[in-house]
Amino acid sequence: MARLSLDHVTKSFADFDAVKDVSIDVADGEFLAVLGPSGCGKTTLLRLIAGFEKVTSGEICIGSDLVSNSGGSVAPEKRRVGIVFQNYALWPHMTVAENIGYSLKVAKLDKAVARRKVEDALALVNLQGMGERRPANLSGGQRQRVALARCLVAAPSLVLFDEPLANLDVHLRASMEDEFAAFHKRTGTTIVYITHDQAEAMALADRIAVMDHGRLMQLATPRELYHEPANEMVASFISQGILLPADVLSSEDGGHCKVRVLGTELVVRCRPGERPRAGAKICCRSADLDVSPDGLGFDGLVKRVVYQGGAARIEFAPAAGPDLTLHFEQPDPVTLESGAQARLRIKSGWLIPAAGTAP
Amino acid sequence: MATRIRESRGQEMALTAVVAVVIVLFSLLPMLRLIKEIAAPGGTLSTVAVEAGLRSQATWIATWHTLVVGIGGTLLAVLSGTAVAVLVSLTDIRGRSALVLCYVMPLMIAPQVTALAWLQLFGPASPFLKLFGAAPPLGTKNPLYSTSGIILLLGVQYGPLVFLLVRAGLRKLPRELVEAARAGGAGWFTVLVTIVLPLMTPSIMAAAALAFVSCVGNFGIPAFLGIPANYLVLPTLIYQKLAGGGPAVLGETAFLSVLIGVIAMAGILAQEGMSRRRDYRISSTSLPAEPYELGRWRPVVQAGMWLLIVLVLFLPLFGLVLTSLVPGYGIALTAKTATLDNYRFVLFEHDAANRAFFNSFWLSIAAAFFAVVVAVPVGYLIAWGKQRWVRLLNLSVELPYALPGVVLAIASLLLFLRPIPLTGIQLYNTVWIILYAYLARFLVLALRPTISGYHQIDRALEEAAQVAGAGLFTRMRTIIFPLVAPAAIAGGLLIFMTALSELTVSALLWSSGSETIGVVMFSFEQGGDSNYAAAMSVVTVAVTFVLMLVTNLLAPHLPSGALPWRD
Ligand SMILES: Nc1ncnc2c1ncn2[C@@H]1O[C@H](COP(=O)(O)OP(=O)(O)O)[C@@H](O)[C@H]1O
Ligand SMILES: [Mg+2]
Numbered sequence: 001m002a003r004l005s006l007d008h009v010t011k012s013f014a015d016f017d018a019v020k021d022v023s024i025d026v027a028d029g030e031f032l033a034v035l036g037p038s039g040c041g042k043t044t045l046l047r048l049i050a051g052f053e054k055v056t057s058g059e060i061c062i063g064s065d066l067v068s069n070s071g072g073s074v075a076p077e078k079r080r081v082g083i084v085f086q087n088y089a090l091w092p093h094m095t096v097a098e099n100i101g102y103s104l105k106v107a108k109l110d111k112a113v114a115r116r117k118v119e120d121a122l123a124l125v126n127l128q129g130m131g132e133r134r135p136a137n138l139s140g141g142q143r144q145r146v147a148l149a150r151c152l153v154a155a156p157s158l159v160l161f162d163e164p165l166a167n168l169d170v171h172l173r174a175s176m177e178d179e180f181a182a183f184h185k186r187t188g189t190t191i192v193y194i195t196h197d198q199a200e201a202m203a204l205a206d207r208i209a210v211m212d213h214g215r216l217m218q219l220a221t222p223r224e225l226y227h228e229p230a231n232e233m234v235a236s237f238i239s240q241g242i243l244l245p246a247d248v249l250s251s252e253d254g255g256h257c258k259v260r261v262l263g264t265e266l267v268v269r270c271r272p273g274e275r276p277r278a279g280a281k282i283c284c285r286s287a288d289l290d291v292s293p294d295g296l297g298f299d300g301l302v303k304r305v306v307y308q309g310g311a312a313r314i315e316f317a318p319a320a321g322p323d324l325t326l327h328f329e330q331p332d333p334v335t336l337e338s339g340a341q342a343r344l345r346i347k348s349g350w351l352i353p354a355a356g357t358a359p
Numbered sequence: 360m361a362t363r364i365r366e367s368r369g370q371e372m373a374l375t376a377v378v379a380v381v382i383v384l385f386s387l388l389p390m391l392r393l394i395k396e397i398a399a400p401g402g403t404l405s406t407v408a409v410e411a412g413l414r415s416q417a418t419w420i421a422t423w424h425t426l427v428v429g430i431g432g433t434l435l436a437v438l439s440g441t442a443v444a445v446l447v448s449l450t451d452i453r454g455r456s457a458l459v460l461c462y463v464m465p466l467m468i469a470p471q472v473t474a475l476a477w478l479q480l481f482g483p484a485s486p487f488l489k490l491f492g493a494a495p496p497l498g499t500k501n502p503l504y505s506t507s508g509i510i511l512l513l514g515v516q517y518g519p520l521v522f523l524l525v526r527a528g529l530r531k532l533p534r535e536l537v538e539a540a541r542a543g544g545a546g547w548f549t550v551l552v553t554i555v556l557p558l559m560t561p562s563i564m565a566a567a568a569l570a571f572v573s574c575v576g577n578f579g580i581p582a583f584l585g586i587p588a589n590y591l592v593l594p595t596l597i598y599q600k601l602a603g604g605g606p607a608v609l610g611e612t613a614f615l616s617v618l619i620g621v622i623a624m625a626g627i628l629a630q631e632g633m634s635r636r637r638d639y640r641i642s643s644t645s646l647p648a649e650p651y652e653l654g655r656w657r658p659v660v661q662a663g664m665w666l667l668i669v670l671v672l673f674l675p676l677f678g679l680v681l682t683s684l685v686p687g688y689g690i691a692l693t694a695k696t697a698t699l700d701n702y703r704f705v706l707f708e709h710d711a712a713n714r715a716f717f718n719s720f721w722l723s724i725a726a727a728f729f730a731v732v733v734a735v736p737v738g739y740l741i742a743w744g745k746q747r748w749v750r751l752l753n754l755s756v757e758l759p760y761a762l763p764g765v766v767l768a769i770a771s772l773l774l775f776l777r778p779i780p781l782t783g784i785q786l787y788n789t790v791w792i793i794l795y796a797y798l799a800r801f802l803v804l805a806l807r808p809t810i811s812g813y814h815q816i817d818r819a820l821e822e823a824a825q826v827a828g829a830g831l832f833t834r835m836r837t838i839i840f841p842l843v844a845p846a847a848i849a850g851g852l853l854i855f856m857t858a859l860s861e862l863t864v865s866a867l868l869w870s871s872g873s874e875t876i877g878v879v880m881f882s883f884e885q886g887g888d889s890n891y892a893a894a895m896s897v898v899t900v901a902v903t904f905v906l907m908l909v910t911n912l913l914a915p916h917l918p919s920g921a922l923p924w925r926d
Contacts, residue, residue, distance in 0.1 A: 069364065077829055077830055085823060086819075089819035091823070
């Protein structure tokens with residue numbers, strides 16, 4: 001089992017920084033998801049860890065070994081990591097069993113032992129008896145399983161996944177997700193799992209690293225990411241958070257403070273030590289909004305009502321900030337109509353920490 | 360400041376070093392040697408060699424001839440190749456794969472065989488014309504012994520080359536562009552002239568440049584058709600000088616060969632310049648356009664195409680076979696006179712011919728084998744290498760092939776005229792100098808398909824082996840070689856077919872005992888023994904044809920376009 005640590009890792013292609021000053025510590029046996037929009041540098045980060053790319057600056061350690069810094073890089077074949085590639089990367093000229101047994105053959109393991117290990121790995125991913133098939137004759141889900149088995153068989157202490165479910169259909173995705181979770185539980189391997197799918201990351205990971213434009217935005221548990229985003233990017237990226245301008249009116253007290261939002265006063269959750277300031281932002285979720293039952297709240301215009309079965313998605317422009325769009329769900333019976341005036345209230349929210357403050 | 364990490368990149372360094380040695384030895388060294396001979400003959404900088412070359416009248420005449428047949432042959436090849444490519448790619452003509460196979464076939468036949476076949480068809484001794492009693496009286500000049508004869512055959516030989524490049528371009532033509540024009544009311548011919556051909560300009564230019572280089576460097580056709588009429592082009596002038604003067608005139612021929620190189624390069628540069636003038640890039644990729652329905656014209660067009668193929672392929676080959684069955688010059692072929700004696704003679708009795716078959720076979724096998732073995736690692740570095748200088752590699756490997764064979768042959772002569780320093784090994788006047796030149800010349804034929812093979816393989820396949828713990832050599836052996844082998848081997852077979860009846864290089868490098876098939880064929884023809892030359896040609900064409908069929912079996916495992924004759 002291995003700890004993985006990245007220390008101020010930067011990777012530049014020509015003058016473009018694909019990964020910039022990223023520091024992450026992954027504990028033994030932890031399941032870390034790396035989440036971010038397409039092109040934010042996730043794959044590059046994974047290839048740096050695997051050793052396919054050399055760091056421009058910073059250090060990477062696997063276990064107690066320094067494997068990458070600006071002075072050099074341990075070759076991928078010497079790092080003892082496993083990778084499950086997005087497109088599986090099964091060797092078409094080998095059978096399933098040969099694919100899985102490849103690393104054992106390279107390590108010159110005794111043939112009988114190797115064969116048993118391959119059998120075990122096949123059983124582990126429910127592919128008993130498929131060893132003699134060619135990868136071309138397998139379905140997408142089966143190929144994914146073979147790729148997983150191939151990576152497991154060498155019992156690597158660190159396993160990297162690069163969007164492993166992106167090429168599968170929705171039903172298969174759910175079942176493979178369960179399988180990955182079970183695999184992690186059973187083996188206790190340290191896992192770094194790249195994805196652009198929030199639900200996947202939330203469902204699987206112990207902690208999630210959110211990236212944007214090559215930078216690490218926040219590294220936290222799924223719960224913390226949702227409830228206490230560290231900055232505006234994370235707040236709006238996770239579950240389509242709504243950002244609203246706010247002025248902080250009171251200092252933090254018991255994890256809460258008073259703010260003024262859209263002309264109304266409100267108590268929101270916040271970090272310890274917050275002080276009154278202007279130009280702040282709060283993040284609230286659609287579940288935090290509803291039609292004001294008691295007349296308290298702020299007025300605005302209903303822009304659009306999209307009925308989605310059982311509830312309607314409402315888009316709302318507050319009078320105090322007509323350029324903002326708030327969205328929330330109103331369960332049946334839907335009373336709002338597009339073009340109508342309404343009064344909403346915000347039930348709770350999170351004060352986004354000022355930029356540059358440590359967590 | 361940073362801690363040093365042990366990288367263990369020994370295997371990668373070893374591979375790079377071996378590749379670098381191969382490139383220097385087979386590509387840079389001969390070119391540098393040739394340049395030295397021109398710029399500094401005898402070791403000191405001087406312009407003596409250049410001046411001597413420029414003063415000679417023969418140089419100017421041969422240069423003029425080279426340009427005339429080069430440009431003429433290129434025009435013919437571009438016109439015919441483009442026309443056939445358009446008809447085959449954009450219309451609903453039937454029997455496409457058979458058409459492509461037959462039309463491309465002349466490219467697989469050595470130029471001197473093409474020349475011989477056509478000569479046999481039209482000469483006064485033509486057994487074919489005699490079948491109808493239409494042969495001109497003995498002693499009449501063969502109409503192909505002329506400028507237009509040479510241009511015609513160059514066009515026939517390299518039309519398929521143009522065809523292949525233009526067809527590749529047409530396959531990438533997005534159908535939206537054609538459909539948009541037709542929706543705008545343009546008829547098929549208007550679309551062709553205003554949309555398709557302009558967009559195909561880069562392909563056609565590139566094809567023209569390649570055809571031009573091939574035409575000016577061609578030796579077999581002007582040797583068979585031009586020498587009897589005393590119509591010399593630069594390659595044949597070099598041949599005559601060397602045959603008459605031996606090593607003493609090497610300096611003079613070096614100048615001539617560089618002159619050919621310069622003409623060829625000028626053609627390539629002209630193409631570069633012209634295609635840079637306008638932007639013809641096609642941005643989107645999509646399905647190819649629906650074929651145009653020829654309707655009632657289809658039978659006519661189809662008949663026309665097959666007539667063309669009968670004319671450029673079947674008739675000449677038929678003439679060749681007839682000649683090989685005739686017992687002697689000028690004798691009419693009848694059931695009674697037909698004989699296999701010519702075959703018996705060249706295959707079993709004539710010593711030089713026997714040696715030639717033996718030499719050509721093992722030379723071709725060696726060249727093909729070497730090229731396949733080298734193409735895999737060189738292709739790896741070029742296609743997947745991270746170092747930028749490696750891309751220069753590509754250029755330096757292409758160079759010996761882009762330059763006419765004569766240039767490389769002269770460079771090899773210069774390089775090995777004296778024993779190799781330190782070792783005292785003498786390659787000059789042995790078969791080994793031919794092998795050297797073949798290795799240098801043909802490597803790129805295996806490299807190109809191998810590189811396109813690499814580009815079609817997902818790099819992750821190698822990376823997966825890397826994380827499984829496999830070092831570079833293990834990956835090469837177990838993952839990379841099996842994956843690119845079909846493409847590399849197809850390239851190897853291409854080399855074998857080309858080298859088997861190669862003439863340009865070996866005509867300048869052969870010596871007694873190291874004859875090749877091409878050389879013996881040539882001397883039979885020069886000595887008036889066309890029947891023997893024809894018999895040898897038929898044997899090599901048959902071998903080539905069988906190999907093409909065998910290679911077809913590999914087709915399902917090949918990147919598309921690896922086999923030129925497959926549609
Ligand atoms: N080898 C490379 N050379 C230049 N730019 C690269 C290279 N690899 C990735 N990039 C760039 O780095 C950025 C991040 O890419 P990537 O890590 O693949 O993103 P993600 O996996 O998050 O979608 C992209 O803008 C991409 O174009
Ligand atoms: Mg990616």
